Amino acid sequence: ERARARAKAPPPPRVYFLHLHKCGGTSICQLARNSSTNSLRSPDRNCNLYGDGPRTLGQAGERGYANLEWEEDCEARESYAEAANLQFLAVERWLDVSYVSSPDCRARFFFVTSLREPLARYRSHLAFEHISEEDALDWATRLEVPRDDPVRRGTAVVDNFYVRSLLGRDFFFGTERVNISDAQRAKAILAQVTRKSCIWPSSS
Secondary structure, eight states: OHHHHHHHSOOOOEEEEEOOTTSSHHHHHHHHHOTTTTOOOOOTBTTBOTTTSTTTTTSOOBTBGGGGGGTTOHHHHHHHHHHTTOOEEEEOSSOOHHHHTOHHHHHHEEEEEEEEOHHHHHHHHHHHTTOOHHHHHHHHHSOOOOTTSTTTSSHHHHSOHHHHHHTOHHHHTOOSOOOHHHHHHHHHHHHHSSEEEEEOOOOO
């Protein structure tokens, strides 16, 4: 009887994982794929489709730069994933912010992200990407978000990375300084993400 009920149940929604750079996303990708944990089918490149990862934004994505053709079209992204037999999609850039507020999209995707203590993320990012202190200070004082490499280099790296990522593309590339209202909006969007994990340094 239980087996019959499971067979009739609709398949679970696919996972849309907002991979915030240097917040443990590669480990989560590996856990998603691992046959002893979840065995979810995902794209080869760190679970990112071309155009969804920081190193492939400027290349020809599945649907143009940063897959912008899907930015407001959750159904099209899901249709592509279904045709490619993918269950776990990592998006390692800004959030497709319209998705999380759409009941239709929330029925299609299960939203997940992972956060890290901000200064620990910042230090890890600078070390991993070999960014000099001079460059970091320059980005902090002069708004600059390079189109071909905005996740790894530029102002967003050092100035409210989480807020800029959660508020979507227009804000990520915006030239305005972040204020408390922006932070509150980002917090409200984060609250709509189905599952969140936090990585904080130990007190020792």
